[in-house]
Amino acid sequence: MIKVVAVLTAKEGLSRDEFLHKWNVEHPVLVRKLPGLRRYRQNPAIEHPKQWPFHGMAELWFDSVADVKTAYAGEEAKLLFEHEHEFLADMRWFLAEEREIDLTS
Numbered sequence: 778m779i780k781v782v783a784v785l786t787a788k789e790g791l792s793r794d795e796f797l798h799k800w801n802v803e804h805p806v807l808v809r810k811l812p813g814l815r816r817y818r819q820n821p822a823i824e825h826p827k828q829w830p831f832h833g834m835a836e837l838w839f840d841s842v843a844d845v846k847t848a849y850a851g852e853e854a855k856l857l858f859e860h861e862h863e864f865l866a867d868m869r870w871f872l873a874e875e876r877e878i879d880l881t882s
Contacts, residue, residue, distance in 0.1 A: 778815065779845055781837040783870035787828075791864060797821060799864035807871060808837070811852040813844035836871055840874060 787796040801819060808817050816838035822829045839845045848854060860866065 780873045783835045784831040785833045786867040788831040788866045807857045812846040
């Protein structure tokens with residue numbers, strides 16, 4: 778499987794609660810509509826006195842690179858990107874193949 782890994786920075790001026798509502802509540806409605814999506818996970822950064830460089834990370838699983846390309850070429854992705862402009866200042870992403878490492882060895 779191929780995974781889209783995206784690290785996110787919230788738009789300046791949004792409170793943490795506003796950011797999390799847009800990302801955790803509103804955004805999944807649009808993400809679920811991407812064709813070929815197998816799995817979706819959000820990883821919000823924990824609140825901490827340290828200022829993290831990112832406010833969260835998202836992971837989206839697809840069967841192939843071709844499926845990623847198809848998912849992001851359609852009308853569903855256009856609506857998704859429009860929504861992201863409401864709450865994201867920046868998003869950096871890459872494609873990855875997940876490999877689980879056995880911890881018993």
